[in-house]
Amino acid sequence: MAPPQHKPLSNFNSPPDFFLAALSLLYLFTSPKPFKFPFLSFPKYPRRVRKIPIMSFSHSQSNLHSFATPQSLSDWLKPRLPSDSFASWGVKPGTKNIHNLWLELSEGETCLADSSPPIRTVNVVTVRILGKNNQILVESRQELSDGSVRKRWRPLAEKMKANETHEEAVVRAVKEELGFDGNTVRIVPGSYNKKVEEGSSNSYPGLPARYVVHSVDALVEGLPDDDGEFCTEEAEEYADFSAAAEALCVKRHYWRWVSSDFIPS
Structure with missing residues (x-):
């Protein structure tokens, strides 16, 4: 009688891989001593992340607060500002009102920090327009929509919009305030300078x-090159906002050529 034949062990089916993986996971989670991964380390007390208030120092940053209406902005500002200063907005000659500030925030021209009083941060482009005989152009005064007049005696200046470069702001300022398109403007190479100034706001008393x-x-x-004063009318600002009807806007700019060593007061 022939001996029984045995199948070689290599022909036996081995347990499937997923079965072995399941046994490994079961051991990890049921073992009395939890298995530690040498390449992972978690602190017992996670470090707290300190939140830093947004001061809008960068022009590309968004405003700390979003106000749906000028009234909501007014309600937020009143307890944070001296009452007599806030009451003078739009009343005292040369000042602007709450609608102006709301429009500046909506257009990204101004940022407010959450402090008492709030700090208004504005990026401004200043353009020293050069003329003949070593002269520069200055704005002597502005006529506002309520008939009041603001003395200026400074070069062309314009608030920059969010994410706007200074070159773009220069072209826009010349177009809006002088009525000339960008093809007439040439920035002098190497003349760019940046600085920070702090103080009180003439437009919004009590607001740093x-x-x-x-x-x-x-x-x-194409600018007039005589020594007399000339006037330009500004294009309508904030035309897409209904609040613009309540804001004080500049209607006319008055310009004069002065010596280049002139320092505005």
């Missing part, structure tokens, strides 16, 4: 201001 000033020298073709 932080101005990030981007200044350049520029040449603008």
Whole structure:
């Protein structure tokens, strides 16, 4: 009688891989001593992340608060500002009102920090327009929509919008305030300068201001070159907002050529 034949062990089916993986996981989670991964380390008390208030120092940052209406902005500001200062907005000659500030926030021209009083941060482009005989162009005064007049005696200046470069702001300022298109503007190479100024706001009494000033020298073709004063009318601002009807806006700019060593007061 022939001996029984045995199948070689290599022909036996081995347990499937997923079965072995399940046994490994069961051991990990049921073992009395939890298995530690040498390459992972978690602190017992996670470090707290300290939140830093947004001060809107960068022009690309968004406002700390979003206000749906000028009234909501007014309600937020009143307890944070001296009452007599806030009451003078839009009443005292040369000042602006709450609708103006709301429009500036909506257009990304101004940022407010959450402090008492809040700090208003504005990026401003200043353009020293060069003329003949070593002269520069200054704005002597502005006529507002309520008939009041603000003295200026400074070069062309314009608030920058969010994410706007200083070159773009220069072209827009010349177009809106002088009525010339960008093809007539040439920024003098190497004239760009940036500085920060802090102080009180003339437009909004009682509201501290932080101005990030981007200044350049520029040449603008086609401007009157005599020594007299000339006037330009500004294009309508904030036309897409109904609040613009309640805001005080600049209607006319008055310009004059002065010596380049002139320092605005």
